[in-house]
Amino acid sequence: MSQSIQFSTPSRTPHLLHLPHSRFHRPLTSLSFRQFPLKYTSIRASSSPEERSVVATAVSTDTAAIDVDTVTEAELKENGFRSTRRTKLICTIGPATCGFEQLEALAEGGMNVARLNMCHGTREWHRDVIRSVRKLNEEKGFAVAIMMDTEGSEIHMGDLGGGESSAKSEDGEVWTFTVRAFDSSRPARTISVSYDGFAEDVRVGDELLVDGGMVRFEVIEKIGPDVKCLCTDPGLLLPRANLTFWRDGSLVRERNAMLPTISSKDWLDIDFGIAEGVDFIAVSFVKDIGVIAKIESIDSLTNLEEIILASDGAMVARGDLGAQIPLEQVPAAQQRIVKVCRALNKPVIVASQLLESMIEYPTPTRAEVADVSEAVRQRSDALMLSGESAMGQFPDKALTVLRSVSLRIERWWREEKRYESTPLQPIGSGFSDRISEEICNSAAKMANNLGVDAVFVYTKDGHMASLVSRCRPDCPIFAFTTTTSVRRRLNLQWGLIPFRLSFSEDMESNLNKTFSLLKSRGMIKSGDLVIAVSDMLQSIQVMNVP
Ligand SMILES: Nc1ncnc2c1ncn2[C@@H]1O[C@H](COP(=O)(O)OP(=O)(O)OP(=O)(O)O)[C@@H](O)[C@H]1O
Ligand SMILES: CC(=O)C(=O)O
Numbered sequence: 001m002s003q004s005i006q007f008s009t010p011s012r013t014p015h016l017l018h019l020p021h022s023r024f025h026r027p028l029t030s031l032s033f034r035q036f037p038l039k040y041t042s043i044r045a046s047s048s049p050e051e052r053s054v055v056a057t058a059v060s061t062d063t064a065a066i067d068v069d070t071v072t073e074a075e076l077k078e079n080g081f082r083s084t085r086r087t088k089l090i091c092t093i094g095p096a097t098c099g100f101e102q103l104e105a106l107a108e109g110g111m112n113v114a115r116l117n118m119c120h121g122t123r124e125w126h127r128d129v130i131r132s133v134r135k136l137n138e139e140k141g142f143a144v145a146i147m148m149d150t151e152g153s154e155i156h157m158g159d160l161g162g163g164e165s166s167a168k169s170e171d172g173e174v175w176t177f178t179v180r181a182f183d184s185s186r187p188a189r190t191i192s193v194s195y196d197g198f199a200e201d202v203r204v205g206d207e208l209l210v211d212g213g214m215v216r217f218e219v220i221e222k223i224g225p226d227v228k229c230l231c232t233d234p235g236l237l238l239p240r241a242n243l244t245f246w247r248d249g250s251l252v253r254e255r256n257a258m259l260p261t262i263s264s265k266d267w268l269d270i271d272f273g274i275a276e277g278v279d280f281i282a283v284s285f286v287k288d289i290g291v292i293a294k295i296e297s298i299d300s301l302t303n304l305e306e307i308i309l310a311s312d313g314a315m316v317a318r319g320d321l322g323a324q325i326p327l328e329q330v331p332a333a334q335q336r337i338v339k340v341c342r343a344l345n346k347p348v349i350v351a352s353q354l355l356e357s358m359i360e361y362p363t364p365t366r367a368e369v370a371d372v373s374e375a376v377r378q379r380s381d382a383l384m385l386s387g388e389s390a391m392g393q394f395p396d397k398a399l400t401v402l403r404s405v406s407l408r409i410e411r412w413w414r415e416e417k418r419y420e421s422t423p424l425q426p427i428g429s430g431f432s433d434r435i436s437e438e439i440c441n442s443a444a445k446m447a448n449n450l451g452v453d454a455v456f457v458y459t460k461d462g463h464m465a466s467l468v469s470r471c472r473p474d475c476p477i478f479a480f481t482t483t484t485s486v487r488r489r490l491n492l493q494w495g496l497i498p499f500r501l502s503f504s505e506d507m508e509s510n511l512n513k514t515f516s517l518l519k520s521r522g523m524i525k526s527g528d529l530v531i532a533v534s535d536m537l538q539s540i541q542v543m544n545v546p
């Protein structure tokens with residue numbers, strides 16, 4: 001027997017919003033437990049797990065009818081539900097990882113999203129990567145989503161010239177930062193700057209920070225378009241590194257603050273991304289593609305709630321954020337952004353310098369492992385590699401570290417039963433949305449209390465799956481959706497294992513079909529305890545796999 005709760009409200013009827021108050025509550029009073037008449041099986045449920053037994057009639061199986069990647073499948077077969085990783089992993093793709101085999105190695109290693117940073121590389125280069133990822137998805141069944149990160153109007157250095165990938169700046173050296181354009185020959189210790197107003201805006205005495213302070217200079221002289229700077233903190237200059245300047249201890253935000261958030265190049269890149277069908281764009285106003293707000297300026301912190309509400313997700317872009325607020329404020333900002341995203345049900349990514357030392361070394365520092373652990377413990381949806389995977393020497397090892405630390409901390413968190421004490425605030429505006437929310441909250445709570453093996457969620461647009469993910473239940477969430485694009489997008493969210501499956505409005509036949517498909521592939525077994533929710537028929541069902 002399957003036990004179910006079903007809300008007999010006509011779901012998702014917008015006019016329900018305008019009904020008189022008393023009628024709002026009628027659907028809830030008709031809430032009832034009922035025996036779900038399962039045509040295809042007879043199940044005898046009993047109180048003890050050992051006694052739960054199930055007899056199912058044979059169902060024809062079509063193993064091709066469900067899309068799941070080989071890695072997830074192998075992981076589930078080998079280690080079962082409990083061991084699946086909940087935290088999602090994003091890799092920035094660069095020269096170190098753009099080949100088809102390299103991308104495949106990252107996908108095998110657990111990459112859920114491939115990020116393309118439009119600050120670097122040509123459109124042709126990006127197009128090749130996008131097509132390789134698509135090919136990988138088609139051939140191997142992966143659902144790697146593609147996130148295009150736009151350049152934005154930040155001030156940055158140009159390429160270093162001579163095809164160099166870095167240059168060392170030593171203490172006491174004088175470098176020239178200039179708005180002059182160079183073709184091939186560039187004088188030594190000269191860096192071009194992307195922002196025309198740079199030479200006018202800086203003043204002698206200003207402090208110039210490269211890459212949020214990885215290298216520091218002091219402005220000592222201005223000669224027309226050239227600005228002479230004395231290196232005060234030595235370090236590595238990387239091509240197209242971000243530049244900020246500070247005066248009397250504060251960030252200078254004169255004309256650069258007036259630059260549009262989205263530059264004209266960004267708009268062209270966005271058109272390109274839409275044409276190539278990417279899944280997420282970091283900052284923009286396009287429809288159908290998830291928009292991720294990068295939180296990396298002081299202003300974004302003052303308008304945080306509004307920005308996150310208007311976006312499909314957010315990124316704690318600690319690189320630039322750390323250049324705009326004092327470094328010691330970054331951890332608190334991170335915690336706040338993660339918390340607000342969770343409250344508003346938007347996926348959140350923690351990015352930048354997670355394993356920075358692994359650009360050069362095969363082993364992370366203890367401090368880096370502690371930083372990754374903290375992001376996992378905060379239960380952010382995803383962790384992101386930048387230079388580690390784009391141009392580092394150990395991209396696969398860095399991904400392995402993220403994976404193993406995530407798994408370990410997630411397990412520790414479950415074992416310690418660190419349940420939240422503060423309940424999640426309601427977010428839905430319509431009554432039907434509120435019902436979905438309550439169903440998902442209850443399903444997650446029941447899943448924890450009953451120790452179920454998995455929550456199954458059947459969702460057309462992915463919303464119901466995100467509501468279950470938001471509760472961060474102890475068990476994995478199998479999200480079944482009908483389209484490949486929704487499946488890829490769900491791959492960014494905590495705990496969701498997205499499958500593509502065609503299903504109907506009839507939950508009995510959906511369950512029937514799912515059980516037989518997953519069983520035939522060895523991904524679930526008879527007796528596994530499952531809670532199923534769906535957004536077509538607002539219901540919760542608890543059952544053993546027949
Ligand atoms: N497509 C690419 N082509 C060449 N190098 C790249 C590419 N993407 C990233 N990189 C290299 O990897 C480094 C780290 O990547 P990351 O995406 O963090 O860039 P970033 O320049 O620091 O800026 P952002 O603030 O946008 O993250 C870059 O500085 C660059 O050297
Ligand atoms: C990722 C990014 O843009 C940053 O950390 O600044």
Ligand SMILES: [K+]
Binds near residue numbers: 118119149150151152
């Ligand atoms: K960028």
Ligand SMILES: [Mg+2]
Binds near residue numbers: 296320
């Ligand atoms: Mg940035």
